[in-house]
Amino acid sequence: MRNIGLILALVAFAFPDVLFAQTDRQPGAVKIIPNLSGTWNRDPGRTAAGIPFLGFTKQEPPLQPSALGIYKANRKGITDPRLEGRDDSDPSNSCFPPGPTRIFTAPRPFEIRQTAQVVYILSETDHWVRRIYMDGRGHPDGYPSTWMGHSIGSYDGNTLVIDTVGINDNTWIDDLGHPHSDALHLSERFRRMDHDTLEIEVTFDDPKTYTRPWTGKKVYRLQPPGYEIKEDMICEQYRKPGLRSDGFEFIKP
Secondary structure (H helix, E strand, C coil), X not given: CHHHHHHHHHHHHHCCCEEEEECCCCCCCEEEEECCCEEEEECCCCEECCEECCXXXXXXXXXXXXXXXXXXXXXXXXXXXXXXXXXXXXXXXXXXXXXXXXXXXXXXXXXXXXXXXXXXEEECHHHCEEEEECCCCCCCCCCCCECCCXXXXXXXXXXXXXXEECECCCCCCCCCCCCCCCCCEEEEEEEEEECCEEEEEEEEECCCXXXXXXXXXXXXXXXXXXXXXXXXXXXXXXXXXXXXXXXXXXXXX
């Protein structure tokens, strides 16, 4: 047993991009899982004219006619495809949370922490925490619609696979203003392309909004050791004197 521990330690030292976890079926047995932990930010090399691309694919997603009208309204008067949607249409400007995918198109870092039961995605944007349950559970019946939805995950070789449903439809899927419905089903694949590069591939399946499922990718760079995500409050710039952080007015006794 002591030799096995030494071997695992040597392997972990030689291959820092893998982790070891105990299996539930055989006491003492271990399985190798990909190490995706760390703080990540958008790859600065994947921009156009210094402006990061704010969507998941440079090809226009296959919108249903009704959803296309919503998207055009969200971008009315905006001709540069690199710019965000209209401020007066943007749910975030009404202090709504960004949702599970738009948060990856914002110019803010996020941290991944892996445990045996849950993978946590900690975003600098508004301190949002996303939980991906890794204990083999399914999506519960009657799960309410929430801002981040309900996420379950598993490992497929060197890839973390995430399945998410139950997402509130008051969000955009990206900064460009693409809408979605309450039928949105996300399939995400997190893969470390090399030690410093993380690729997130997302498949959007939403028959109410898109004519077919479609897939996009984003690439992120590992931040240097000691880098920490900072405090952020999504509506701090809109606060007025005498308002609480949730937007309600203080009442004097």
